[in-house]
Amino acid sequence: MRPFFFGRSERLLFGTYHAPAVRSPRPGAVLLCNPFGQDAIYAHRIYATLAAKLSKLGQHVLRFDYYGTGDSAGEVEEGSQAAWLEDILEAHQELLASSGASRVIWVGLRYGATLAVLASQSLPRALASLILWDPVVDGTAYLQELAQAHATFMQQELRGWRPSPAEDCQALGFPLGPDLKRAIAAIDLAALCPPKARQVTVLSTSQKAGLDRFRQAVTGWSGAARWMEMISNSPWNSDEAMNTLLVPMDVLDAMIARIQEIR
Amino acid sequence: MKERIAQFGPGQTLMGIETPGAPNQSHPARPTWVFPNAGVVHRAGPHRLTVKLARRVALAGFPALRFDLSGLGDSRARSATTFEQAAVQDIRDAMDHLEQTTKASRFVLCGLCSGADNSVRAALADPRIAAIALLDPYAYRTIGFHLRRLVRRASSPASWQTLAARMGGVLRRQPRPALASDAESDGAPPRPMYGRPFPERSAFAADLRRIVDRGAHIFIVYSGGMDELYNHAGQFKAAFRRYRLGERIRTEFLPACNHTYTEIAQQRRLGDLLVAWAEGLFPAASANPRRQVGPVG
Numbered sequence: 001m002r003p004f005f006f007g008r009s010e011r012l013l014f015g016t017y018h019a020p021a022v023r024s025p026r027p028g029a030v031l032l033c034n035p036f037g038q039d040a041i042y043a044h045r046i047y048a049t050l051a052a053k054l055s056k057l058g059q060h061v062l063r064f065d066y067y068g069t070g071d072s073a074g075e076v077e078e079g080s081q082a083a084w085l086e087d088i089l090e091a092h093q094e095l096l097a098s099s100g101a102s103r104v105i106w107v108g109l110r111y112g113a114t115l116a117v118l119a120s121q122s123l124p125r126a127l128a129s130l131i132l133w134d135p136v137v138d139g140t141a142y143l144q145e146l147a148q149a150h151a152t153f154m155q156q157e158l159r160g161w162r163p164s165p166a167e168d169c170q171a172l173g174f175p176l177g178p179d180l181k182r183a184i185a186a187i188d189l190a191a192l193c194p195p196k197a198r199q200v201t202v203l204s205t206s207q208k209a210g211l212d213r214f215r216q217a218v219t220g221w222s223g224a225a226r227w228m229e230m231i232s233n234s235p236w237n238s239d240e241a242m243n244t245l246l247v248p249m250d251v252l253d254a255m256i257a258r259i260q261e262i263r
Numbered sequence: 264m265k266e267r268i269a270q271f272g273p274g275q276t277l278m279g280i281e282t283p284g285a286p287n288q289s290h291p292a293r294p295t296w297v298f299p300n301a302g303v304v305h306r307a308g309p310h311r312l313t314v315k316l317a318r319r320v321a322l323a324g325f326p327a328l329r330f331d332l333s334g335l336g337d338s339r340a341r342s343a344t345t346f347e348q349a350a351v352q353d354i355r356d357a358m359d360h361l362e363q364t365t366k367a368s369r370f371v372l373c374g375l376c377s378g379a380d381n382s383v384r385a386a387l388a389d390p391r392i393a394a395i396a397l398l399d400p401y402a403y404r405t406i407g408f409h410l411r412r413l414v415r416r417a418s419s420p421a422s423w424q425t426l427a428a429r430m431g432g433v434l435r436r437q438p439r440p441a442l443a444s445d446a447e448s449d450g451a452p453p454r455p456m457y458g459r460p461f462p463e464r465s466a467f468a469a470d471l472r473r474i475v476d477r478g479a480h481i482f483i484v485y486s487g488g489m490d491e492l493y494n495h496a497g498q499f500k501a502a503f504r505r506y507r508l509g510e511r512i513r514t515e516f517l518p519a520c521n522h523t524y525t526e527i528a529q530q531r532r533l534g535d536l537l538v539a540w541a542e543g544l545f546p547a548a549s550a551n552p553r554r555q556v557g558p559v560g
Contacts, residue, residue, distance in 0.1 A: 003268050003278060003337065016337065044305045048337060070307050071280050157521035158487050173310020173525045
């Protein structure tokens with residue numbers, strides 16, 4: 001595991017590269033795209049576990065923080081969806097340079113999956129595969145989910161808590177500026193062009209808004225698309241997510257099996 | 264403010280991020296802040312709170328290190344030791360690393376919840392720690408706590424509705440649900456909060472006394488999330504009056520903040536509060552803290 005900063009000096013990104021821990025590595029590399037906010041706090045342990053397992057199977061892996069998130073420079077307020085898409089492309093280049101791999105797979109979780117679909121459109125060459133884990137399909141519904149999760153959590157935490165006007169621009173401790181909210185609200189994954197990837201796998205563990213329509217859209221995408229449904233109680237956007245050491249190993253195992261199949 | 268990656272400890276398996284102090288504010292005598300994990304959340308902290316606090320103190324001229332204790336985040340677990348023992352050794356390894364690489368010789372530890380508990384343990388073990396900032400450390404009820412809670416309940420319509428429901432239960436000869444807190448009074452051991460077993464009040468007082476007796480300072484901030492144990496700004500003083508802990512302990516009560524400082528305005532408020540306390544103790548213009556850190560060891 002090699003932690004490092006990369007990118008432009010005025011907006012350094014924090015990444016952790018996991019080199020293959022076997023003598024004959026596979027020719028593949030995997031980029032892990034973070035979700036947003038509280039989901040990203042939970043995702044740290046999940047991605048660290050996934051990266052370690054993939055590394056033992058011979059894959060090169062890079063996990064990283066978008067600008068203004070995690071250990072990267074800046075504050076969330078300075079970030080934007082457009083900038084985070086650039087961050088994914090920058091991390092992709094970094095992974096190519098670190099690994100020398102020619103075949104790259106992206107894994108995205110929740111909002112990170114949605115960003116991965118969007119960012120892939122700007123790639124010069126198609127990805128070997130794109131794995132979308134519980135993607136955010138309907139941006140407006142996602143914003144409502146964040147607002148609800150914030151209010152529920154604060155009401156549990158503080159006696160007599162009432163939402164104030166400031167609550168509108170934050171979600172579980174993370175700022176949600178007007179530009180970011182506008183960009184998220186415009187997300188309609190089912191209406192997007194197919195991602196630039198030879199294979200797409202959607203791993204669905206929870207019933208979220210717009211999923212059925214998205215499933216229909218995925219079926220219409222050219223190339224190999226696979227829809228995998230798994231029952232999992234991943235505590236997205238909750239206090240439970242922050243305090244748990246648990247990692248949904250069944251989901252990770254299914255994902256690893258899928259990654260290992262990719263030629 | 265360009266941050267650096269720090270890898271240290273046995274086999275360089277502990278991992279953290281250093282934030283240098285802002286050059287226009289830094290002073291060689293200013294201690295370096297060290298932030299261990301809050302609970303099991305990785306070094307960024309709940310809602311990225313630790314990143315924000317580390318950068319806030321650094322902006323005020325105090326270098327900072329946030330890092331993962333062994334077995335958490337990106338740090339590898341130590342073998343054959345308890346989590347508490349490992350945490351103290353991890354913090355000492357972090358200070359050794361900073362001493363070797365930045366010449367830092369004194370430190371301020373800042374921890375939330377279990378991070379506060381680990382900060383106390385480390386301050387007992389290592390004299391280089393000049394001050395500790397404890398966010399929601401152990402708290403102990405007083406008679407005043409119970410009275411205030413009683414008044415609050417009496418003025419709450421919901422409490423009367425509950426009472427009416429219970430009276431109905433009595434009339435129907437149903438057993439009255441036990442109220443555990445009703446039986447507790449000053450001196451009774453409180454229920455553990457946030458999954459931490461609390462030591463006896465006298466034991467916690469003895470630990471704090473050992474820390475201040477060697478000249479270190481303690482800043483305790485209780486949040487509204489400790490509502491079941493702490494409900495007044497003066498409660499710490501009342502709870503520990505008999506132990507005469509002296510003037511090196513300062514406390515603050517932030518009832519509008521929850522345990523992990525979820526709301527952004529409250530995160531900023533906490534950062535400002537910590538900086539104001541540290542600037543009072545370690546002014547930029549002076550080589551020494553206002554109150555000299557006394558004999559150590």
